[in-house]
Structures are given as C-alpha cells and as structure tokens.
Amino acid sequence: MDVKSDQSTEQQIIEVAEKLFMEKGFALTSTTEIARKVGCNQALVHYYFRTKEKLFESIFERKAQLMLSAILKMDDPTQPFEERLRKLVENHFDIMVENPQLPFLFLNELLTNPKRLELLTQKFQMLPLTLMERFANDLQNEIDKGRIRNVTPISILLTVLSLNLTPFIIRPIFQKMTNTSDELFNVIIQQRKQENILILMRSLMP
Amino acid sequence: MDVKSDQSTEQQIIEVAEKLFMEKGFALTSTTEIARKVGCNQALVHYYFRTKEKLFESIFERKAQLMLSAILKMDDPTQPFEERLRKLVENHFDIMVENPQLPFLFLNELLTNPKRLELLTQKFQMLPLTLMERFANDLQNEIDKGRIRNVTPISILLTVLSLNLTPFIIRPIFQKMTNTSDELFNVIIQQRKQENILILMRSLMP
DNA sequence: CCCAAATTTAATAGCTCTATTAATTTCATG
DNA sequence: CATGAAATTAATAGAGCTATTAAATTTGGG
Structure with missing residues (x-):
C-alpha cells in the first residue's frame, strides 16, 4: 500500500494527496489516510503543510x-x-x-x-x-x-x-x-x- | 432555524434531510444537523430510520x-x-x-x-x-x-x-x-x- | 381516567478526524 | 565524530459524528 520512492517525503505527500483529493474530494480525504498511503506518520503531513486546508x-x-x-x-x-x-x-x-x-x-x-x-x-x-x-x-x-x-x-x-x-x-x-x-x-x-x-x-x- | 409545522416529525425529518442531502451530499450532512434544523433530538432521526444510510x-x-x-x-x-x-x-x-x-x-x-x-x-x-x-x-x-x-x-x-x-x-x-x-x-x-x-x-x- | 404504545429526550460509548507538542531519530557539515 | 538543524514519530487534546440504551413524556383507545 505504501509508496517506496526516492522522492522527498514532502513530494510524496503532495502526490498522494493530489491523487486522493482528485478521487474523493476534500471532505472524504483524511490526513490520516494520506499518511498511511505515503507510509509516514500522520503528524508529518501537518509538519509540512500545517493544515489539511492549506495542503488542499x-x-x-x-x-x-x-x-x-x-x-x-x-x-x-x-x-x-x-x-x-x-x-x-x-x-x-x-x-x-x-x-x-x-x-x-x-x-x-x-x-x-x-x-x-x-x-x-x-x-x-x-x-x-x-x-x-x-x-x-x-x-x-x-x-x-x-x-x-x-x-x-x-x-x-x-x-x-x-x-x-x-x-x-x-x-x-x-x-x-x-x-x-x-x-x-x-x-x-x-x-x-x-x-x-x-x-x-x-x-x-x- | 427550526421548522414549525403540523406535519408529523417523521415527515419533517425526511424533508429537512432531503434538502440537506441535496445541498451537501451524504457525507457532509450529519444527523445532528438534520435534528437541529427539524428542532428535535438527534436520537429521533435514528429512532425513525435507524441509520443515516437508510434515511439517505x-x-x-x-x-x-x-x-x-x-x-x-x-x-x-x-x-x-x-x-x-x-x-x-x-x-x-x-x-x-x-x-x-x-x-x-x-x-x-x-x-x-x-x-x-x-x-x-x-x-x-x-x-x-x-x-x-x-x-x-x-x-x-x-x-x-x-x-x-x-x-x-x-x-x-x-x-x-x-x-x-x-x-x-x-x-x-x-x-x-x-x-x-x-x-x-x-x-x-x-x-x-x-x-x-x-x-x-x-x-x-x- | 388509565394504561400501553408511540414518541421524544438525555446520556453516553465508541469512533475518526485534525492539529499540536514534545521527544526522538537522521543527517550533513565543520 | 560532535552538533545543530531538519525530519520523523509518539502521544494526546479536543471536537464532531453515529448509534444505542434507558428513561421520560405524550397520546389515543377502552
């Protein structure tokens, strides 16, 4: 499920987030799920983008x-x-x-x-x-x-x-x-x- | 905000729910909000329809x-x-x-x-x-x-x-x-x- | 008027989510 | 290899949501 890649984690988060937002929209996508798909801790999403809103x-x-x-x-x-x-x-x-x-x-x-x-x-x-x-x-x-x-x-x-x-x-x-x-x-x-x-x-x- | 009406509460719930579902979709509409707009207790929504899914x-x-x-x-x-x-x-x-x-x-x-x-x-x-x-x-x-x-x-x-x-x-x-x-x-x-x-x-x- | 059924409410368990904080690990560089 | 910054994690507060349960209230028929 999680993504192995040589890209920076930040970039991975953006890509996974983009994919999920596209599929399900803002409301149905959680930072928890993004983190899970990236394979990192959920707090990391907020570390880079502070809020789900800003990421979106x-x-x-x-x-x-x-x-x-x-x-x-x-x-x-x-x-x-x-x-x-x-x-x-x-x-x-x-x-x-x-x-x-x-x-x-x-x-x-x-x-x-x-x-x-x-x-x-x-x-x-x-x-x-x-x-x-x-x-x-x-x-x-x-x-x-x-x-x-x-x-x-x-x-x-x-x-x-x-x-x-x-x-x-x-x-x-x-x-x-x-x-x-x-x-x-x-x-x-x-x-x-x-x-x-x-x-x-x-x-x-x- | 709440609806005064001589219709049965069940009917009111259906109407308010329909309106909200139409505007915001299933995910963004909560039974709590439906109840608030109807002016009844949130449990009542579940009393009549058991689950939000069935109501929808x-x-x-x-x-x-x-x-x-x-x-x-x-x-x-x-x-x-x-x-x-x-x-x-x-x-x-x-x-x-x-x-x-x-x-x-x-x-x-x-x-x-x-x-x-x-x-x-x-x-x-x-x-x-x-x-x-x-x-x-x-x-x-x-x-x-x-x-x-x-x-x-x-x-x-x-x-x-x-x-x-x-x-x-x-x-x-x-x-x-x-x-x-x-x-x-x-x-x-x-x-x-x-x-x-x-x-x-x-x-x-x- | 009484009572049983229907209706309504209060309370709450349990879940998921966002966001924050503090602690830990990684890592480049002097 | 020591150190400080960057990256990452663990833990958790706080909020909202669904669904259930038990208690309270209303109501209509006998």
Whole structure:
C-alpha cells in the first residue's frame, strides 16, 4: 500500500494527496489516510503543510492555474473565427483528456464549499476582461456578416462546456452502466472530440 | 432555524434531510444537523430510520424512481422520430427544472460511493432492454432513410445528457462568476431548453 | 381516567478526524 | 565524530459524528 520512492517525503505527500483529493474530494480525504498511503506518520503531513486546508489549497491552486492558463493562451487572433472556435473546443477537450478527474474535483469543491467558490471568483474577476470582450466583438462581427446565427457568447461557452465536460464527469457511471472497458471508452472519447466540434459548428449556422 | 409545522416529525425529518442531502451530499450532512434544523433530538432521526444510510437510501431511491419513470413514460411511438426526440429533450429538461439539485446529488453519490453506483446499476440492468433496442432500431431506420446522419444511439443520449445537465450542475458557479440573479438565470434556463433542442436537431442532420 | 404504545429526550460509548507538542531519530557539515 | 538543524514519530487534546440504551413524556383507545 505504501509508496517506496526516492522522492522527498514532502513530494510524496503532495502526490498522494493530489491523487486522493482528485478521487474523493476534500471532505472524504483524511490526513490520516494520506499518511498511511505515503507510509509516514500522520503528524508529518501537518509538519509540512500545517493544515489539511492549506495542503488542499496548494494543490487546487496549481490545478486552477493549469487550466486557466491553458485556456487563455490558446487563442490565435490571426486565424479565422471559426477556426479559433474549433481550436477552443479541441484544446479544452485535450486538457480534459490530460486531467480527467479535474472537472469533478472542481465541481465538487466549488459547489460544496462557498469559500472556495469565492476565492476562484476573485481570481476570475482579475482576468483581462478584454479577452471576453474581444470574443464577444469578434462574434458580433461574424453575426453581422451573416456567417453565424444570432447567439450570445455565453451561450456558446455553455455549449462548449456542456459537451466537453460531461463525458469526463460521468465516465465512471457510464462505464459501469454500459459495461464499457477503459480501452473502449478511450476510443469513444476520441470520437467525441470530433463530434463535439461538429455539433458546435452546426449549432452556429445561420 | 427550526421548522414549525403540523406535519408529523417523521415527515419533517425526511424533508429537512432531503434538502440537506441535496445541498451537501451524504457525507457532509450529519444527523445532528438534520435534528437541529427539524428542532428535535438527534436520537429521533435514528429512532425513525435507524441509520443515516437508510434515511439517505429511502430518499435517493425515491428520487431515482421519479427520474427513471419520468423518462420512461415519455415515449409516444405514434409520433414521428424527430418529434419524439424533441419531446425527450424537453421532458428531460423539465424534470431538471423541477429538481435542479438532483444532477449534482446523483453525480456526487454515484462517483464517491461505489456501493451506490452498484445498486443503481443493478436497478438499471432490470430495465426493459426493449426500450433501448427500440430506440436504436427506430434510429437506424431514420439513418437508412437518409433523414439522420450516421450516429450511434449512445452518442445521441450523451449529447442530450451533456446539454441538459450542465446548466443545472454549474448553476451556482455560473451565477457567482457572472454575477447573475436568480431571475435572470431562470430566463436563461428557459431559453436554453429551446437552444438544446435546436442544437440536437442540427447535430443530426444528414 | 388509565394504561400501553408511540414518541421524544438525555446520556453516553465508541469512533475518526485534525492539529499540536514534545521527544526522538537522521543527517550533513565543520 | 560532535552538533545543530531538519525530519520523523509518539502521544494526546479536543471536537464532531453515529448509534444505542434507558428513561421520560405524550397520546389515543377502552
């Protein structure tokens, strides 16, 4: 059960904690269990991170950064709008592939812990608003030119989010209920990315 | 804080428990808190339901039935396929409107508690398979006639689920981040139903 | 009005968890 | 190899939770 490794104990704690937090969320993960899985004394977890809350936050923060920056840097204004949208879906989807448990962790923590939502909201407010504004402008431009039907930017983002997040969130339920192997599911997921792009594109036709 | 009411205490316990379970899930809700909100002794919760687990299961079971039967009985084979799909999305969406916290509860419990997933899977296996089969058959029929592009039944269901669930699941996060009032959100939700139907229909075009 | 059943409460055992403190061990370095 | 800092452990306080038990209270039918 416990991890033999040449990494520093501190690093091991972070990794085990990350794994457990991802699987079960903050509340259902105990520092006792983390210590047991690492193979160290429970007090050691508190020695390095003082509180379970701080340990969690450091991990959560890092994940939030990862996701945010990945989404932010993906926009290339030299491309035509449709191409940028396509890339948006693809890149967002790929981040999910790399971090399949992230959506559930985010949902779980943000929905059950108001403090956490508050924190992330503040971080979100600091984002360059220009980004959203530019997206809205470019969209309006396309609409005016009759290339896209009249639709709000929020609506588009909600569609992307819906299509991209859900497969990852319901994955364990889906696999269990339809008796789908990991291999098959991975195939389905890859098809799904293309499917989502197609659905979004068609949804925007005038 | 405590509830004054002419209902039986047992009924009050169920209602308060349901509310709390919906908001915070099984793990984060304590029988102590339920009793406090009802305004009774904590032992009383156990007097009526013996364990917190049994109390939860009775509520969860009822909700699962509600959702399942609502979905099952919505199919009218006399209608054309497209019309039935439209109704499927609408009805499923309406159930969500009536029980906006249900998606999160289901996700949360099924994803964090393997026993619960096992249980629901068994219930699901007992469903008349014919239903899924008929859906698949009818779909294939449409595809053969060239009225719908080649797409699997699972893919369609995943699309419906994605589009319909997500707005309700992320509601609190969305409202906080975009500073949206309850009233405005309800408007958005109603528009979203139509939007989802449109997206699905377009996604199926040959 | 009485009493038995149903309801409700008080008290508490036993568990797990977080966090802290003090003691012990490890280890690099002068 | 001595020493002090860093790492680790043992022990435990203190809190909250579930579940049970026995006692107290309420209530409805005869």
